[in-house]
Amino acid sequence: MHDQGLGSWPARRARMTPDKAALVQHGRTTTYAELADRSHRLAWGLRSRGVQRGDRIAFLGLNSVELVVAMFATARLGAVFLPLNTRLAAPELAHVLGDSGARLLLVDGGLGGGSEIAVAGLEVERLGFRSDGGTGLAALEAEPADELDEPITLDDLFMIQYTSGTSGRPKGVMLTHGNVTWNVMNLLVDVDLGSEEVSLVTAPLFHTAALNQVLLPTLLKGGTALVEAKFDADRCLALIEQHAVSVLFGVTSMYLALAQAPRWAGADLGSLRHALSGGAPIPESLLRTWVERGLMIIQGYGLTESSPGATMLRAADGVRKLGSAGTACFFSDVRVVPTSDADDRTGEVQVQGPNVSPGYWNQPEATRAALDEDGWLRTGDVARVDDDGYLYIVDRLKDMFISGGENVYPAEVERALHTHPDVAECAVVGVPDPTWGEVGRAVVVPRAGARLTEAELLDHLDGRLARYKIPRSVVLCDELPHNASGKLVRTRVRALFGPDHTEGPR
Template identity: 50%
Template sequence: MRNNGIGSWPRRCARRNPGRAAIVHGDRTLTYREFAARVTRAANGLRKLGVGRGDRVAYVGANHPAFLEAFFAAGTLGAVFVPLNMRLAGREIAALAGDCGAAVLVHDTGRAAHAGEASAASGVRTLQVGTEPGEDEWNAFVDAGEDTAIDEDVSLDDPCLIMYTSGTTGMPKGAVLTHGNLTWNAMDVVVDVDLRSDEVSLVVAPLFHAAALSMNCLPIMLKGGTVVLVDAFDPERTLDIVQRYRITHLHGVPTIFEALTRPQRWPETDLSSVRRASSGGSAAPLTLIRTYLDRGIAFSQGYGMTETGPGALYLPPTRAADKVGAVGRPHFFVDVRVVDAEGRDVGPGEVGEVLVQGPNVMSGYWNRPDATEASFAGGKWFRSGDLATVDDDGDVSIVDRIKDMYISGGENVYPAEVEQILHGHPAVRDCAVIGVPDPTWGEVGRALIVPATAEPPSADDIIGYATERLAKFKVPKSVVFVSELPRNPSGKLLKNRLRDRYPLSATPTSTLGKDNS
């Protein structure tokens, strides 16, 4: 094949394991032979619409086989796939479709109005994925496509994917990931996670997020395993799916793994097929890690970001319980440094910024040369914006985002460190710490606590717990009890929303309020 990129994968997988299940979605199963055929027909259909090398094909919707069909079909043509966050408003979808200059937008019925808004704004051609024959334009489109194989000359250096960052400040930036970025990232996962060809992996996190697509789905398919697509997360339903399909590999964020343990049936659920749980997005507390270890499930953690493909660091199950708060060492083909403000490598225990280099790191931001240049130190190392320490063994622990750190009485406070401690309180299900103004110390901490019990603990109890385990300047001076915390699809706390909602002076509080901002 002349196509050395992602678009060649379905045909390569089909010639190796034609009859093996590639994708399961609801009651529907596609073998690798069937999936490869559908990708070929989809690619021919897109080509007939005028889509070719470098053109953008966007997708907005819940997890569905159509996402992967459109993704691989775009790669077959040398086109660029653009997955959009299905939680965005119509005007935001329209803005991003316009920003990338999408030629085609594939969407599900739940996003039909959004797609219409995008089409009206930019003239993008839309194709709907539906459940009823009359509304299912995508399946009709695929069925009408030709079976003629396409073999474009696609190299690993060609752009494959534009994945927009969460955009917590200003307009989201589109990280451009090449076929090589995604391929090398998948290789890192296959090598370090030690995936097997008979894996059956649950894909419940949204595929428009880099981790679900590139840390779970693509490596599993590269090995010839099966991905079970779930369009929405529900703990009870997920436990049913684990048992029904004999899931071997779970991938998600700590909030998902914690939610799975809440149903009363958790202790009796048959999890004997599950080999490992791979977590990312934020550090998992020891109590959660032990909950899975007690069920005989290996628990690993990792760290990365959209711009790094996303895998950068990996902590294997063998060190999970002994290295709580750490996210491990660089993936096999990745190099990571932690440097001070002058660009010098920090010593053990010192705080510095994480820099990443490797064939997994993006080529740049879409149409943002200034942002691209600013994101690379010396034009070579990607600047993560995350602060971290390195221990004597070489394991990295993420301390916090540079922008989330606050200064109290002249001392740097890293909220992630405080949150890790508070997660150990038996009455705390979830928590976040932000800095709030204080006339004496400049800033002090405020803890936002999601209780794990029907009756929340007192603010004094939370503060006392932290006081026993942290230096005084790190201890939050106020507590607000909330029913939930805002997180993005990768599980990361949206601290900007919390700072907007709780900017007042620090007065200890024990009022339960819902934060769904």
């Protein structure tokens, strides 16, 4: 094949295991032969609509077989796939579509009409389909005139993923075929996936972790991916039992929901071999809850710009290096650049390797700010390194606040709060203070049935943290705001519970 990109993967796998189940959704199975055929037919359908090499094809929909088919069809044409966050409001969708210059928008009709407003005034064609029992994208597929074999290299652009936009306007992260391929290789070196794996995909596929760390490695190895439109804890536990799921991925909030689900205690998790996580460190108490069920959650560190894997804490080191993000993945290099002369073990994490994005779409200044001349990516994350070279993520540089001249990293305070057995989730933000400039405020979600007080939590931190790191106030709430990927949205925490918050502790 001339096509060395990801669009060729279904055909390559279909040569080997044509009748093997590739995708399962709503009880319907798509074999590798069917996936190759459907993506080939949709590629011809898109070509008949004028889609050319380099065009951006946007997709707005929940997890579905249609999303996977559209992604491979787009790649097969040498076009660029643009998966959209389903939680974006119409003005936000309009920004992403306009910024990317998308030619075509594929919309799952089950999401409502917000996309119609988003495309108003833009030169983008909107095509609807239904994935919830309808014909899906079949109406857009066309009879192939011949075999498509575009000369696509690993350096060609595969996808643009827009950052979640938890602060400011989202930027389009460019990922090449090579970036994603090398990321999959990194994952497969660290996680021993086989061709008989059954992976449960419940995190959104517009997010880099679910797509590049779970779905694509599973398909490359010839396993089966159970594709769920969205996450539901009880349903996940049922699917694990019914389909003998062996690979699970989730962020902290998802693993917490599973552990708190009614059927958790009696659920049969014996088929699970790998439980993967990313996005944010999992609290020690939650890790131990899963270890008691026989599973060490494998944590990694990364970001969209590194496709996303940068480091991995292997299962064998899970207990010995509890709380660490591990060491660099096989084909990546990671360094910590000190931010002060006083501490050469703590600094900004920087990543280099074939999985690192070439930059941001149409934003050369942002690209130059993020990447140096040698290709090192400045992540904006702060970590410390222990004597064995293991990274411990401290916090985002931008989330740090200064209290009385001292740097306070919210993630460090949150880890200390999580050592209290009745803390289910928490976030710490800086709020103005006339004496110290800023002080911490802890926003805490208690475990179900727990009766926490501000005094109890602050007393728990006394002796665990330096006094200047201990929050001056605590707000108890029922839930914290998360984005569609399950990540905590700190801007919303600040807006809801920051300096203008007047309600006292619950």
